Amino acid sequence: MRIRTLAAGLLAGGLLLTACGKEGTPASPGGDASGDNSAALPTYTVAQNVDLAGSPVFTKLKSAGSITIGVKDDQPGLGQKDPTTGKFGGFDIEIARMVSAGLGFGEDKIKYTTVDSAAREQAIANGQVDLYVGTYTITDKRKALVSFAGPYFQAGQGLLVRADDDSITGPQTLKGKKVCSVTGSTPIQRVREQGLTEPGNIVEFQKYSQCIDKLQSKEVDAVTTDDAILKGYASQEKTLKVVGQPFSKEPYGIGLNKDDKVLRNKIDDLLQAGLDDGTWQKIYDATLGKSGSTATKPTIVRY
Numbered sequence: 001m002r003i004r005t006l007a008a009g010l011l012a013g014g015l016l017l018t019a020c021g022k023e024g025t026p027a028s029p030g031g032d033a034s035g036d037n038s039a040a041l042p043t044y045t046v047a048q049n050v051d052l053a054g055s056p057v058f059t060k061l062k063s064a065g066s067i068t069i070g071v072k073d074d075q076p077g078l079g080q081k082d083p084t085t086g087k088f089g090g091f092d093i094e095i096a097r098m099v100s101a102g103l104g105f106g107e108d109k110i111k112y113t114t115v116d117s118a119a120r121e122q123a124i125a126n127g128q129v130d131l132y133v134g135t136y137t138i139t140d141k142r143k144a145l146v147s148f149a150g151p152y153f154q155a156g157q158g159l160l161v162r163a164d165d166d167s168i169t170g171p172q173t174l175k176g177k178k179v180c181s182v183t184g185s186t187p188i189q190r191v192r193e194q195g196l197t198e199p200g201n202i203v204e205f206q207k208y209s210q211c212i213d214k215l216q217s218k219e220v221d222a223v224t225t226d227d228a229i230l231k232g233y234a235s236q237e238k239t240l241k242v243v244g245q246p247f248s249k250e251p252y253g254i255g256l257n258k259d260d261k262v263l264r265n266k267i268d269d270l271l272q273a274g275l276d277d278g279t280w281q282k283i284y285d286a287t288l289g290k291s292g293s294t295a296t297k298p299t300i301v302r303y
Helices: 002-015 056-064 091-103 117-125 186-193 208-216 227-236 261-276 279-286
Strands: 067-071 079-081 110-114 147-155 157-162 179-182 202-205 222-226 240-243 250-256
Touching: 056 261, 067 091, 067 117, 079 091, 091 110, 091 147, 091 250, 091 261, 091 279, 117 250, 147 227, 147 261, 157 186, 157 208, 157 227, 179 186, 179 208, 186 202, 186 222, 202 208, 208 222, 208 227, 208 240, 222 227, 227 240, 250 261, 261 279
Parallel strands: 067 110, 179 202, 179 222
Antiparallel strands: 147 250, 157 222, 157 240
16 A cells, blocks of 8 residues: 555655664664754663662563563554564654663664554563553553553544545544544544444554555545554645544553552653653654654653
């Protein structure tokens, strides 16, 4: 499909990852593949001699000498895998790199695992991933199963439609329309619970790219998820547009083991440091910010 070709082009043009250096040294400078560093990614200094007594997950990480992070691979500007190089890039990926460096793991010690939305809690609970960084909205229901550090980003639910469709202007105009999102996501649950469209008009897939394909082929009328994700797609494909105002608050958190408060507190510290020293803003400007969309810094909520 056309969107996949465009996605690959965007990654090649501006969202390629920045390689990390050896332990204890800063990573290589960011920037896009063309050499345009007008919105360059920051570098991350890998911390040395990190000790988190009382953290079972960190003890496992130190023993393994690596960290496994669950991510998304089909979200432009957030978490996307380059089909040619196999490398990951985007805002979420950079947040994961920043946190990993603060825990003492350089880029060569990070293992990325793609986990779909419906499988996130189980992947964390069974140790398939150590952290999950992939547009993971913090909710009370999920906090009963996993723990969250952050939030590191504040998004809101939005709607993506075809550019020539003026019949959908917001959630109040979805009745009778086919609405698509990913299985297990907060946005599709909200559509269902609030009765924004009829149950038979709700379409679910494992990946957002599948919903985009169906939207372009006119098999669905709207794709709903967080506005940050939708703006990434709209910036690539001019036949699509985001309509209306965000109609929810979607605080993105880093998911981890429910009982590991020590690790959660450390990650909150690392996120706060990134917000305070300008690293967060540099990451945003070099990834999601390229869509032309501005963002407000989130407030860390500790518990």
